[in-house]
Amino acid sequence: MKTIKLTLLALAVSSASGYALANGLAINEQSVSGMGTSFAGRSSSAQDASTIYGNPAGMSRLGREVSVGGAYIHAKVDIKDVNARYANGQQVPGSNDGDMVPNSVVPFGYFVTPVDDRLHFGLGVYVPYALISNYEHAFQGRYQGQASKVEVITVQPTVSYKITDKVSVGFGPTINRIEGKLNSNLSAGAFGGGDAQVKVEGDDTAYGYNVGVLADLTDDLTFGLTYHSKVSYKLKGHTEVSGAGSAVPAFNSILSRLNGKYDGGLDLTLPESTDASFTYRLNNDWTLYAGATWTRWSRLDAITVENEGTPSLPAPIGNRLGEITEEFNWKDTWSYAVGAAYQLNPQWVLRAGMALDPSPVDNADRNVRVPVGDRKTFSLGAGWSPTKEMTIDVAYAYLWEDNVKVNRAPDALRGGYNAKYDNSAHGLGAQLTYRF
Template identity: 55%
Template structure:
């Protein structure tokens, strides 16, 4: 019983990843609404507004005036679940699989850029690079493998860029990152279900660095590196199961998690005075998540269970995107794009917490500039994943086999003000 408790309650903390985010694993792409309109093609080379603090800090050198940028994106996701075969450790299990486990989720962002002189610019960004929110219905048939998951990373990034000449610029910024999470799962007992809740947080430091090279005034390439960030979450686990004498209660827990580094390479080319082409690729080192290792301070439990290890074996991923913008007139710019993005999970270890497959994203957007000082950007994205199978059997958690097909809608809006 004790071993089942730890594997159901504590170890899920790191495995909780959102298959509905508009990037692989539990990464979020929504740091720019203009970029969202082109499926984030050209993210490190467009450098058209203050969101370049995240996309490529070197791009601040292209902004000639101070700028404030504030925006947010909302994500609505849905999963179709069928071919279900489920049972509890005690036998057949009743319940549902309606797939409505992701509440509408908001992703905020804000940036400030100030040119200090002709060569140096300062920037500050606040954004969410990683996050998830999933919450299955209370009688979900796979509840012993997944129930509720909430994880959020908020990053503050002060940044400097330096322009060597009219072609080459570089930028660098440390990132100060706060992660928090709350995760719950159901616990099977012969006398009825219990509940396990895990909470924890941490602060850690990373960095972003970028380079921008302008071949001509209308053609440029960008390269951005986002570093890994290592967290050591400290928190507690609450067990609500009165029938488990000596087990129910509160325990201290330490969870290690590393969010992966990524490299983005993209090109922006102005085909003429109206059309602009964007292409880009992003590599993310998800292979860092080989296993889950949970250290527990639980004197009421056997010493050999103080450390629990579960394999994950995620793999590195590539995302590729292409986008277009069309300048309809001095006030309006229209955008569209398509992206393909690999899932880091594998067919053996995929669980109801991570039921993700490779995805395709279609986007449209528009920018409206009523004057030279202000721009309002809007974007819509639709994500469609390939169907994937979840197949898990455990003596302590029963059986859950199902086929998932996920989709999501994203809607974003932002305003930029230059002065």
């Protein structure tokens, strides 16, 4: 039963999607000061303690301070040109409202303190991956995915060292906790039955690291390079099937054997990425930013899910609960961002930015849980410092995607789903930095 395995697969893979300000499985909401310039210059400008994520070497440019904040995301998803059918060719009944991403908040917090003139210590807590989606109950693509609630929380203790007055390095191990619950439906319509429910839960803790270098090339030009390592998870959990059956006694005796709870697991590696950027201080008022990020999405080529104690049923169902490989065929991507900041006066700085972020998945492999396309983002931001000790940053971002297609074929227990998706989102962020 491929659907059951794919829902467990989505526990990890879909966890990193949703409609945040980065594509594929990643999100960017770890800094609101960076959000104002569409995260251009993220690795080359240590504006506040959020540099723990952007470039840990940047802590060498700071004193003792704390930064806390979050981003509010409001997404809009329009679905059209739908063709949803069972394996026998009959149309799947239902609706396609598309209102499947509830409003959500992504929080973060950081602390930095000098140890001596060259050594700094910091601690960051942030959410690098998150997904909360919930299609309507009668969604025509409910056999491909109904509801998802997954998040990854990362804790990153960090150190930086100033090698010279112009060059610093930083390193931080990451402790990453993933938890999630996913729901989807199974269909036995071809066997005289109705929908059954599949509920999946799983979790794991895995480790990685972030490392960076920050260098002043001239008095006005700074270069930053940050490497975020891959993180390998071994998710353990269970898959529960309920409501499988049929009004036809012969089929009911077969389908009802699907009901039960099965231990399951998968090995998943979320990819490494490299962020390179420049910060150029044009004059006392203007600062320019440019950056590029490479992400090795090709690690998500295929994933195998294994379940234990699964039943073996007659054809065409068979024993498809034991082990199934899902092809992803994702590709590596380069994303780009440019931005600028204008120092209006000693208290106020104004920001703007633009980013291009391609999707790692094509129409042939896209699914209803991660229906993302090539993305563009425009952002505005401002920082207000009423005192030397305190800065309040705010930012707004609007993203829109190219129209994309989802093409999922049906099987014996799952309706197929073909549709076009038109996605956009608004983001609002606020951050408080206090120096002491």
